[in-house]
Amino acid sequence: MTKAIIGQSKEQFNAEGAPKGTASSDAAAVRASEEYIIETYRLRKEFGALVAVDDVSIKVRPNTIHAIIGPNGAGKTTFFNLLSGNLEPTSGRVFFKGRDITHIPLYRTAHLGIGRSFQITNIFPNLTVLENIRLACQALGRGNFQFLRHYSYFHEYEERAWAVIRQVSLTARALTPARTLPHGDQRKLELGIILAADPELLLLDEPTAGMAAEQVPELMDLIRDVHESGHKTVLLVEHNMSVVMSISDRITVMHRGQILAEGDPVEIAANEVVQNAYLGGMYGKPKAS
Ligand SMILES: Nc1ncnc2c1ncn2[C@@H]1O[C@H](COP(=O)(O)OP(=O)(O)OP(=O)(O)O)[C@@H](O)[C@H]1O
Numbered sequence: 001m002t003k004a005i006i007g008q009s010k011e012q013f014n015a016e017g018a019p020k021g022t023a024s025s026d027a028a029a030v031r032a033s034e035e036y037i038i039e040t041y042r043l044r045k046e047f048g049a050l051v052a053v054d055d056v057s058i059k060v061r062p063n064t065i066h067a068i069i070g071p072n073g074a075g076k077t078t079f080f081n082l083l084s085g086n087l088e089p090t091s092g093r094v095f096f097k098g099r100d101i102t103h104i105p106l107y108r109t110a111h112l113g114i115g116r117s118f119q120i121t122n123i124f125p126n127l128t129v130l131e132n133i134r135l136a137c138q139a140l141g142r143g144n145f146q147f148l149r150h151y152s153y154f155h156e157y158e159e160r161a162w163a164v165i166r167q168v169s170l171t172a173r174a175l176t177p178a179r180t181l182p183h184g185d186q187r188k189l190e191l192g193i194i195l196a197a198d199p200e201l202l203l204l205d206e207p208t209a210g211m212a213a214e215q216v217p218e219l220m221d222l223i224r225d226v227h228e229s230g231h232k233t234v235l236l237v238e239h240n241m242s243v244v245m246s247i248s249d250r251i252t253v254m255h256r257g258q259i260l261a262e263g264d265p266v267e268i269a270a271n272e273v274v275q276n277a278y279l280g281g282m283y284g285k286p287k288a289s
């Protein structure tokens with residue numbers, strides 16, 4: 001059934017948002033609601049015989065920090081790639097604020113308001129912090145790829161870039177080449193590059209990966225601040241369980257491409273199946289709800 005709904009236009013769906021002819025029980029399942037910023041319906045990605053993401057249906061509420069956790073190879077990064085348009089799903093659907101974005105590629109999801117970070121740091125190493133962020137502002141701003149723009153546009157980008165640099169606490173490093181930054185600052189720069197486009201939803205894939213333990217709280221405070229002051233939704237893949245438990249409003253646990261459990265940090269910490277499959281006591285203090 002899932003395959004049948006791929007690639008259909010809006011007219012092919014009934015009033016409930018389900019493909020015409022769908023059984024009523026399925027109709028409820030595929031109705032995309034604007035109540036959720038991201039919603040997937042039986043999203044699936046096969047790599048040959050391997051099912052990396054196995055019919056995952058998820059709903060993410062706006063203005064929340066929602067973590068996706070699970071062991072290595074669970075399908076978390078692949079799931080992010082499907083949401084952001086880096087990968088085409090084998091079947092299933094993705095909705096952003098109720099709109100079907102299943103087949104929309106990466107550069108267009110960015111324009112829609114989805115900012116994506118990668119597991120591996122993704123910056124221009126020979127450019128300074130300011131140049132990296134200004135480029136990101138330009139890439140998604142007015143007049144991109146038009147080289148004979150009025151000076152005021154350049155001025156606008158420059159101002160916006162400085163505001164972002166202040167937001168990610170890199171003012172003192174603004175003129176430093178990115179490649180010479182300590183790893184923790186490179187991750188802050190990466191966050192700045194995403195924020196330059198002012199996205200509504202941030203997809204952060206292991207933002208603390210490779211960071212020294214003492215740098216983690218600062219980055220987490222930054223992410224919390226971006227979420228609270230900018231009213232942004234953060235969907236986060238993270239292995240650091242004390243981070244996940246303290247920052248998340250909701251947690252989805254993936255295992256072998258499927259959703260093993262979902263709940264708030266207290267529920268997930270107490271979930272016996274999750275305990276056995278994954279956590280085993282490696283978590284910190286759950287966020288008070
Ligand atoms: N492009 C690809 N081609 C083939 N197999 C892939 C590809 N990308 C991912 N996989 C496989 O899909 C499965 C899920 O990988 P994925 O990277 O999504 O896991 P993950 O949960 O992000 O793991 P980690 O925590 O290690 O980052 C793995 O078995 C991986 O080897």
Ligand SMILES: [Mg+2]
Pocket residue numbers: 076077078119
């Ligand atoms: Mg991954």
